[in-house]
Amino acid sequence: MNLMEGALSDALSRWGFRLLPGSLREIPGRGWVFAARGPREKAVGWVGEPDFLPLTSPLLPEPIRAGNYPANLYPWTWGNYLALRSVLSLAPQRCDRPASFGTGDRLGWVSRAQIEALRLYPVFPILAQQSPRELERTKRDFRDVLLQAAWGVLASGYAGAFGADADHIKTAEQLREAVEAGYTMFTLDLSEHLRQPVPREPSPLARAIVEAHAGHRLSVADGQGYILEEGRLWKAAQRYEPALEAAIALVGQLRAWRREFDLEISVDEAEEETTPEDHVFVVEYLRRRGVDLWSLAPRFPGRFEKGVDYIGEVEAFARALRLHVAISRALDGYRISLHSGSDKFRIYRVFAEITGGRFHIKTSGTSWLQTLRVIARVDPGLLAELYRTSLDHLEESRKAYPISLRREDLPLELPSNPEQLLEHPAARQLLHISYGVLLDAYREALQGALEAHWEELETAVREHIRRHLDALFVREVR
Numbered sequence: 001m002n003l004m005e006g007a008l009s010d011a012l013s014r015w016g017f018r019l020l021p022g023s024l025r026e027i028p029g030r031g032w033v034f035a036a037r038g039p040r041e042k043a044v045g046w047v048g049e050p051d052f053l054p055l056t057s058p059l060l061p062e063p064i065r066a067g068n069y070p071a072n073l074y075p076w077t078w079g080n081y082l083a084l085r086s087v088l089s090l091a092p093q094r095c096d097r098p099a100s101f102g103t104g105d106r107l108g109w110v111s112r113a114q115i116e117a118l119r120l121y122p123v124f125p126i127l128a129q130q131s132p133r134e135l136e137r138t139k140r141d142f143r144d145v146l147l148q149a150a151w152g153v154l155a156s157g158y159a160g161a162f163g164a165d166a167d168h169i170k171t172a173e174q175l176r177e178a179v180e181a182g183y184t185m186f187t188l189d190l191s192e193h194l195r196q197p198v199p200r201e202p203s204p205l206a207r208a209i210v211e212a213h214a215g216h217r218l219s220v221a222d223g224q225g226y227i228l229e230e231g232r233l234w235k236a237a238q239r240y241e242p243a244l245e246a247a248i249a250l251v252g253q254l255r256a257w258r259r260e261f262d263l264e265i266s267v268d269e270a271e272e273e274t275t276p277e278d279h280v281f282v283v284e285y286l287r288r289r290g291v292d293l294w295s296l297a298p299r300f301p302g303r304f305e306k307g308v309d310y311i312g313e314v315e316a317f318a319r320a321l322r323l324h325v326a327i328s329r330a331l332d333g334y335r336i337s338l339h340s341g342s343d344k345f346r347i348y349r350v351f352a353e354i355t356g357g358r359f360h361i362k363t364s365g366t367s368w369l370q371t372l373r374v375i376a377r378v379d380p381g382l383l384a385e386l387y388r389t390s391l392d393h394l395e396e397s398r399k400a401y402p403i404s405l406r407r408e409d410l411p412l413e414l415p416s417n418p419e420q421l422l423e424h425p426a427a428r429q430l431l432h433i434s435y436g437v438l439l440d441a442y443r444e445a446l447q448g449a450l451e452a453h454w455e456e457l458e459t460a461v462r463e464h465i466r467r468h469l470d471a472l473f474v475r476e477v478r
C-alpha cells in the first residue's frame with residue numbers, strides 16, 4: 001500500500017467504509033478512482049478535483065483528504081457508473097480470445113471474486129451472465145446485473161476487457177433491455193420452440209440445405225468420420241426451421257439496435273440430444289440467412305444437472321463433442337459452448353482438448369452455492385431454515401429447471417456438520433434451483449449474515465472458480 005492509499009484507507013475507515021486494496025486506478029494528470037465498501041453499500045471514490053468527473057450524490061458531507069488531494073465517495077448507481085465508463089474501461093466488449101468463461105452473479109455480490117479468479121487464466125471473462133428466468137427470480141434487471149458486475153471489475157483492479165451475456169433470451173423485449181444496458185453477448189434459446197414444434201413443410205431453403213448435405217462425409221479427429229444421413233436432416237429441417245425463423249427475427253431486432261455483438265444459439269435445454277444433422281442444419285440455415293454465430297450450445301449426451309458433476313459416459317460425451325467440433329471447423333469456426341458448465345470436473349479436460357482450446361463455458365449457480373457454503377459456516381441455523389424452505393417449495397422451484405431430482409433422495413435434516421449438506425448431490429441441486437424462493441423470504445437475512453464475512457465469501461467463490469479453470473487448463477485439481 002502506498003502512502004496515499006494508506007491515508008485514504010484511514011480517512012475512509014472513520015466513515016465506516018473500507019478501501020478495496022488494489023482498486024485504485026490513476027487517470028493520468030487528473031486523479032484516482034477507487035472502490036470502497038460500506039456497511040450496507042458499494043461505493044466509488046474519486047481523489048482529485050471534484051468537478052473533473054460528473055459523479056453525483058456524494059456520500060460524505062465534506063471531502064476528506066488523501067495526502068494533498070480532496071476525495072469523496074459516491075453511491076454505485078447507474079449514473080455514476082456511466083460517468084466512469086467515459087474514462088475507464090468498464091463497459092463490456094466483444095470477446096477477442098479463443099477461450100471464454102462465463103460467470104453469473106445472481107445476487108451481485110461475487111463478481112469481484114470471479115474476475116480475480118478468471119484473470120489468472122487465458123480466458124476472456126464474460127460476466128453479468130444472467131437469463132430473464134434468473135432476473136425474474138432475483139427481482140433484478142439487466143441494468144442492475146451489469147452495474148454490480150462492473151463494480152466487481154472496478155473493485156478487483158482488473159483493467160482488461162470483459163463481456164456481458166444476456167442469457168437464454170426468448171423475446172424482443174428482453175433483448176431490448178439487455179441492449180440498452182450495454183450487453184455484448186446475446187444467447188438466443190431455441191429450446192422452447194423445439195418443445196412445442198409447429199409442424200410445417202420445409203421451405204425451399206430447408207430443402208436446399210438437406211440436399212446439399214445428405215450423404216456428405218465429415219472427417220472427425222478420431223479418424224472415423226461420419227456420414228450425414230438424409231432422413232435425419234429432414235427431421236432436423238422439420239423441427240428446427242420454425243425455431244430458427246423466430247431466432248432470425250430476434251437477430252433482425254438486435255441488428256437494428258446494435259452493430260456488433262457476440263451471438264450464441266442454444267439448444268442445450270432441448271429434450272433430445274443434438275445430432276450432427278441438427279447442428280449442420282441449424283448453422284447452415286442461419287448462415288444462408290446471413291446470420292453468423294459466435295457460438296453454439298448443443299445438447300450433449302448424458303445429463304448436465306445443476307451444481308453436480310457430469311452424469312453419463314465421458315467417452316460418449318467426447319464422441320459427440322468431436323463431431324460438433326468437426327462441423328464447426330468445416331462450416332465456420334464458431335466456438336462450442338457448454339451450458340450448466342459448473343462442477344463438471346469429469347469432462348473439462350476432454351472438453352478443452354477436443355475443442356483445441358476454443359470454447360465457451362457457462363457457470364452461474366455454483367457461485368450461489370458457495371454463498372450457502374459460507375452461510376453453513378457462519379450461521380448454521382439460517383442454513384437449516386433455508387433448507388427447510390427449499391424442501392417446502394421443491395415443486396415450485398423445479399418448474400423452471402429441468403432436473404431429475406427425487407424428493408426421496410433428499411435428507412430431511414441437516415447433517416451434524418452443516419457444510420456437508422453442500423456435498424450431498426440431491427441437496428446441492430435443490431439449493432441450486434431454490435434461489436428464487438430463498439431470496440424472496442431471506443434476502444435481508446442472507447445479506448446480514450454475509451456482511452461480516454465478505455472476505456470468506458470472496459475466497460470461497462474465487463477458489464471454486466479456480467478449481468474449474470485449473471481442471472480446464474490441466475492442472476491437478478485439489
Ligand SMILES: [Zn+2]
Pocket residue numbers: 168266268269339340
Ligand atoms: Zn443453457
